[in-house]
Amino acid sequence: MSRHTLAIAVAALVTVVGVIAATVLPMPYVRFEPGTTVDLLSEDRGTERIEVHGHESYADGGELRMTTVKATQPKSGISLLSAMSGWLADSDAVKPYDDVYGERDTAVSKQSQASIQMATSQDVAVAAAMIHLGIKVPMVPVVGPIEPGLPADGALVERDRYVRIGGQTIRSWDDVVRVVSRARPGKPLTFVVERDGKQLSIPVTPRRIDGRTVVGVRQAFDFKMPFEVEIHLPDGIGGPSAGLMFALSVVDTLTPGSLTRGSRVAGTGEMADPQGRVGAIGGIQQKIAGAREAGAELFLVPVANCDEAVLARPGAMRLAPVATLTEAEKIVSTYAADHRAKLPTCEEVLRDAAQ
Known part of the structure; x- marks a missing residue:
């Protein structure tokens, strides 16, 4: 075998090894992508997603969508090619594994934690919605x-x-x-x-x-709820960040008329307490992208996430910052009445904070 032929063979081998390494070997990173969105005003196999027992409830023909993020599971990694495509994608994010997970985290432990957070989030959201409507909740x-x-x-x-x-x-x-x-x-x-x-x-x-x-x-x-409100979601969805959208959906379901007037609204935000304060969440850019792809017209952003939200690409979808459940209801109502109405913006929030 000539030196030239040998050089070509070695180069080919190195290329093959490099391709295998890039596509197979896990890298210590976590990739975040837009996850599913769920219209909380819809039905699931004939059952309302917001199901009320012991109190009058009302339907709304619009949409109030919760948003999610899909992330690499603990104790795993992503390929170099996946990391690179994630870095280049406008809607994705890639972070070092150790910035996201701890040594003891596993897929099972994180799912268990997310399930507990989801149950707590739903309880706080339902209580906040009732208190917002003047219903006493011990x-x-x-x-x-x-x-x-x-x-x-x-x-x-x-x-x-x-x-x-x-x-x-x-x-x-x-x-x-x-x-x-x-x-x-x-x-x-x-x-x-x-x-x-x-x-x-x-x-x-x-x-x-x-x-x-x-x-x-x-x-x-x-x-101690005065009546029962059940929230039906697809399996595998967890975490606390849908609290605001849960609360809005419960408020809409418990009151006559349509809050959305047929509009398609999405959003995110932890219901931080029963008094309706909206807390920050993770993955805001992925959630904005997921809502945009689902056809949402308006997206509610926690005020504390405005610095990240202004970097997202919402397309024609409007973004509106909210700090409380009361503000969120007012913004949705204002937008539903007039899609061209003036709404607060994250740019205004950041400008005011800088002054």
Whole structure:
């Protein structure tokens, strides 16, 4: 074999190996793509997605769409070609694996976490919708999302109901904050919680972080709903970011007339509390792209996500920032009455914040 022939063979082999590596070998990145959108005012096999029992309900011919993001699963990676196409795609994002997942994350653990977040999101959204409509909803504080690596991690479980902390009876979230903030860092604090109908006494040792005494739990509530509202979604959808659209859909379903007047509205945003405050979410650009592809005319953006939303490409779809459920309802109503009506914009939000 001549040197020329050998050189060609080696080059071909290197090319083949490179192609295989680019298409098969996993890279430590996570790719985010637009996921499915679900019209919450639609039916699922003859059943309304927002199903109400014990209270009058009303249909709306328009659309209120929740949006999702599809992401690479934990303990896996993406090929170099997939990473490169994700970097080049306007609607996708690629991030280092360690920025997204922890060492203990698995597909099962993340799905379990997402399912809990979804259940909590629905409860808060339904309660927020009822409170927004003037319906009384008694509520008690429960353990919310737990920060990995902080004292409550591995001790408390999300949805545990607080009974006592350090001997103090807990009746509100303010009680939780007061008792924990006054605790001595490094000294075990006894949490008495109700889990699966049983009371458990669990020691948790608070830690001092950034000048605050914390155990690493977020606010959450268990609600005593005056009537039942069920939200039916396709399998596999989880997380907290559909709370705003859940709440809007429940408000629309519980009130006469049509909030959308036939318009196609999409959006995202965590329902941060029962008072209707809208919280930030992840994957805003992918969700905007998914809504645009689904034919939405208006997209509701959490105010806290405006800095990312202005970089998205919504096409003809209008973007409107919202901070509360009340603002969101007003914006949808205004747009439904006149598609050319002046609405707030993320550019205005960012300009005001810079002043």
